[in-house]
Amino acid sequence: MKPYNGMPAKDLKGVTWRKSAYSNSQGNCVELAELPDGSVAVRNSRDPDGPALIYTKEEIRALVLGVKDGQFDSLLV
Incomplete structure (x- = not known):
């Protein structure tokens, strides 16, 4: 099955889910x-069988770099 946005996360077989130590x-x-x-x-994580969003490696890279750069810090206030 080809992954698609909104698919049930439980249908992604054989993957390893990771979360932040924070x-x-x-x-x-x-x-x-x-x-x-x-x-x-x-x-x-509160709905592990719920929907999964699928992103390209480039999209995740942009997000992580933006977080590291503090571009989303205002969301924590």
Whole structure:
């Protein structure tokens, strides 16, 4: 099955979901998994069987670099 935006995360078989070490102990976090084609799936840990959003490696790179650069710090206030 070709991954698509909004597909059930449970249908992404054989992937390893990862979350930040900064996630809280209640499991409220965003999890990411690299897919065989190099794209990255994102899901909400509170709904692990819910929808997954699929991003290209370039889109994830832009997000991570923006976070590291502080471009999203205003969302934490």
